[in-house]
Amino acid sequence: MRKAMRGSSISVRRAMAAFGSALNDVISLIVFSFLDLLDILFCFLYKILDYLMEAEWRPCYCSSSPKDMITSIGKILVSESGGSKVVTLSSTKLQLEDISDTLYSRPCLLSDVSRLTVYQLCRLKNISSSDASTVISSRGGVVVSSTSGNPTTTFTVNSAIIQMLRGKIGSPKSHPVPRWSDCHCANCNPISQDTLFVKAQGPQDGKMVEEDVLFIHGFISSSTFWTETVFQYFSSDAKSRYRMFAVDLLGFGRSPKPADSLYTLREHLEMIERSVLEPYKVKSFHIVAHSLGSLIALALAVKYPGAVKSLTLIAPPYFPVPKGEQQATQYVLRKVAPRRIWPLIGFGASMLCWYEHLSRTVSILLAKNHRFWEIAFRLITFNRVRTYLMDGFFGHHHIGAFHTLHNVICGSAGKVETYLDVVRDHLNCSVTVYHGRNDELLPIHCSYAIKSRVPRAQVKIIDSKDHVTIVVGRQKAFARELEQIWKNAKS
Structure with a gap:
């Protein structure tokens, strides 16, 4: 009798755990689908606020614009199987710096639909590599092709990474630091920018x-x-x-x-x-x-x-x-x-x-x-x-x-x-x-x-x-x- 009751209690706990897990999955799907949409709305909101406050918007990883990719020197993001790297080109060395592709590729339903729409629009415009040097990719980046006497090499570039690196490659910074949305106190903005606290x-x-x-x-x-x-x-x-x-x-x-x-x-x-x-x-x-x-x-x-x-x-x-x-x-x-x-x-x-x-x-x-x-x-x-x-x-x-x-x-x-x-x-x-x-x-x-x-x-x-x-x-x-x-x- 006790064994039967114990077995019944274990079965009930397992059933409750399975129900709780299923309920968590369902509610999570609803909540995160809503958050996917909310994040897209906040993307537009911050672009407007950044432009109003600083006459330009902060680069983000939601989308990429071909004009943001045009840079004569500096770093580009190379997308490879199993990872991505930022390549620094100079006359003396080729430096590789690992960048996680999760920054610009976080699959979710709404982002996939958005990127697919952008990709289809590009196809409708019939953009070819012979007519343009940069093409928007379905991953939210830009594909840059080079065919100067060598086999074609394709790189996937993300505009946010390029824009954030412009200050490092010698381009003048057009935005203030700290930004309007950052804290301006002395603790958060130390005088020395070269060493840690x-x-x-x-x-x-x-x-x-x-x-x-x-x-x-x-x-x-x-x-x-x-x-x-x-x-x-x-x-x-x-x-x-x-x-x-x-x-x-x-x-x-x-x-x-x-x-x-x-x-x-x-x-x-x-x-x-x-x-x-x-x-x-x-x-x-x-x-x-x-x-x-x-x-x-x-x-x-x-x-x-x-x-x-x-x-x-x-x-x-x-x-x-x-x-x-x-x-x-x-x-x-x-x-x-x-x-x-x-x-x-x-x-x-x-x-x-x-x-x-x-x-x-x-x-x-x-x-x-x-x-x-x-x-x-x-x-x-x-x-x-x-x-x-x-x-x-x-x-x-x-x-x-x-x-x-x-x-x-x-x-x-x-x-x-x-x-x-x-x-x-x-x-x-x-x-x-x-x-x-x-x-x-x-x-x-x-x-x-x-x-x-x-x-x-x-x-x-x-x-x-x-x-x-x-x-x-x-x-x-x-x-x-x-x-x-x-x-x-x-x-």
């Missing part, structure tokens, strides 16, 4: 530094994720031996937020080198990184294989791409942002990933007006709740966040396996991976996938903790664990 903490009273530690925060966060948590809980012994650096990544916190940057993995690495490794003469170091920062940490470790003493990754966004998957970047995009309304943190990630103009709206409402929200939070909480996480969120930049999300998380889809192989075969450092069992944004198997690639990696699953509370809320214990990792690495 760095919070350094080291031995006092002239004591010698024994080792260096670099802390890298996650997406839409800042150095306060570390300085307001674990920094204050390190032991006096650790503070007397280690020099610790917590950076605000490019486009976040109090670091520069250049409007013409594509916020590639290469740019993030170069800024860390210029802001920490070079000025502080760091020769060897430990790395502690959270979420998005884990990908930057892996790239940094691969670039300096002999310098890294230990590698600690918290909730790394690593999704192994199945064999046979033709579009690795699109696969990771679907994993990170599944276009579902539940769980809510996944819904938020989908909003930021899929909708360029809706995410800009959120940035205007929150980041541009962060001073108002900071005051409001202090009044509501009577200063009883620390708001450093909110400060990190409000301090982000729309262009920086949107491009970093696509170019680092999605764009590194085909690289992470290579990075992990290098860590496994060519680095002698210890590798420790932390993950919260209740993390609804990044599943636990992301961390286990790293161990399957790097067998010596130690994976520690923390019960009752999620993507943020894996550090915040257990900072004292985590500080002690980090100190032990560093000591073991030295021995």
Whole structure:
């Protein structure tokens, strides 16, 4: 009898779970179809507002215009099978810089219909390669053909990328920085545009530094994720031996937020080198990184294989791409942002990933007006709740966040396996991976996938903790664990 009742209860739970999943799918389809349409409407709205405020509109990835592609020198986007690259042409070298195709190719029903309509209009106009040098492609870019004595070469170019790079290739900037929709305060617009904001903490009273530690925060966060948590809980012994650096990544916190940057993995690495490794003469170091920062940490470790003493990754966004998957970047995009309304943190990630103009709206409402929200939070909480996480969120930049999300998380889809192989075969450092069992944004198997690639990696699953509370809320214990990792690495 009890077995029958238990079996019946399990069947009911399974039926309820199946019903809930189906309901989530149906509601998600309706909600995201509406958001697809809303993002298109906001695209037109921002073009009008940008033109009224600045006499030109900000380039976006919704569509491309052939006249925007005309440039005699600089960079173009080359679309290849399995990825895309920005090609820099010069007399001395050919530099390739990876750009994720998820920036300009995020398939949805309304965007596909829109692009198909544009493509059919072009066919009706009978535009041929002999009559024009640029042709609108069905992917929302421009196809540029070259037949000067060589076999025809076709490139897919996106106008937003070209326009954002014009400032880098010597063309005068016609728009102000910051833009009207960005925050104008001093914290969001530092005087120095060449280096990141760095919070350094080291031995006092002239004591010698024994080792260096670099802390890298996650997406839409800042150095306060570390300085307001674990920094204050390190032991006096650790503070007397280690020099610790917590950076605000490019486009976040109090670091520069250049409007013409594509916020590639290469740019993030170069800024860390210029802001920490070079000025502080760091020769060897430990790395502690959270979420998005884990990908930057892996790239940094691969670039300096002999310098890294230990590698600690918290909730790394690593999704192994199945064999046979033709579009690795699109696969990771679907994993990170599944276009579902539940769980809510996944819904938020989908909003930021899929909708360029809706995410800009959120940035205007929150980041541009962060001073108002900071005051409001202090009044509501009577200063009883620390708001450093909110400060990190409000301090982000729309262009920086949107491009970093696509170019680092999605764009590194085909690289992470290579990075992990290098860590496994060519680095002698210890590798420790932390993950919260209740993390609804990044599943636990992301961390286990790293161990399957790097067998010596130690994976520690923390019960009752999620993507943020894996550090915040257990900072004292985590500080002690980090100190032990560093000591073991030295021995």
